[in-house]
Amino acid sequence: MPMLIYPTPRLLLIRVMACFGSCTPIKYSWTSKNMFKTIARSLLLIATFTLCQAALAHDTSKRPLFFFLLIHDDVKETSDERLAEDYFVWLIKDLESFTGRRVHLQFVRNVPDVTDFQYKRENTDQNYAAWSSEINQYLIDQNLPQNGTSKYLLLTQNKLNASTLGFATPNGHTGIASLETFTAPAHELGHMLGGTHELAEVIYKGGWWCETNLVATRQAVRANCYFYSDKNKQKIAANLSEFP
Template sequence: MKMNFKRLAVLLGAVLLLNFPPAYANEVKEKRPLFLYVFLHDDIPAFERTDLKRDYFSWMIKDLESFTGRRVYLDIIEKKSTLSGFAYKTTDLKRGKQEWDHLVDQYIQENNLPRNGTTKYLLLTRHPVNKKILGYTREKHYTAIASMQTYAAAAHEIGHMLGGTHEHSEVLFRGGWWCETNITPTREKIRSNCYVYSDKNKKIIAEHLNQFP
């Protein structure tokens, strides 16, 4: 009997495909990344900008990536602009938020940037907003302001923008001392920073981001 090698090759190929599916079939679809745009206010002097990424953001990014399964991209913008010169000090938080939102909306439009659940815009300032407030945003919002007065202030506001709440923050006992998770509402100088989000806030943030696969 003559062997039809062409037909045999096709059959063998089909068998191999059934037993060894393409590599991409086993790959998990990568989730949409988080994009953080951080504008440095003009009142932050050059010598305080040197280690900004390490001190205020690198540890937060590591934590976010660990429980969201998403890459986090950070863009620190130092260029002087109407945003970097924003008059953020105020006791009228409602008005301050409206004015900051307006400036960010203009920036988004002029630079053709997205306004969605995985893109956030934050102004980092040297001083507090007022005597009682280090920063502000709204839950699941896209803009925020945070002061450098504490290392966790930026992570606090970013956490709110991602759905985290004060109610689900925690004070933990770690390494022989008490520490505060990122969205603790009132900071006590005697306590250190945990440099993480609480387990409950991690769950809330991850569930919120599941809306944006």
């Protein structure tokens, strides 16, 4: 299965590499969190930060999405609520709007051999293999599900190496994303849900161009849309239809 690699920032740019046998560097823009503060404060984060928006017209009979967010021991932010506000509230709003499913977040900290995983490695293939081994053993030990609606993402403070911000496999159940950019977790989760670079778009919105979450080639002059393209939404929804 091909692994999608998410590269590192260079000043106001982040380089991304999509690896299918070989890697070609592409650009990815820096992001800002400020625009989400108003939205974040208006939503309720309860218990394990399950976001329940009763006003949304969802078919609640559908199986929810469960994102287990494994916080690496080196992450400086100690508040799970602030992590949710900065990186996930806007993502959940988008996902719930087109999947018709609730999205539940569970933050996990202080798990030996998991949240202290040595993620800084030059060889990304070896890194992914090592991480998969650790997380899969953890899932077995904890009797946690491996299915199309449960995803396990390690969130790290730093990049994985000089050129990589994260990785995941298409439709896979796990990946790693650096917190150095605010869209990296959405990017990797998007791949795990079946989204692709090819279906991403650049959109003219609000008087300026913005790029959807899975755009492979990003430019600093353009903003981030902080949502998936319509085509990726359709693909993700179709993929999830296998798990009613």
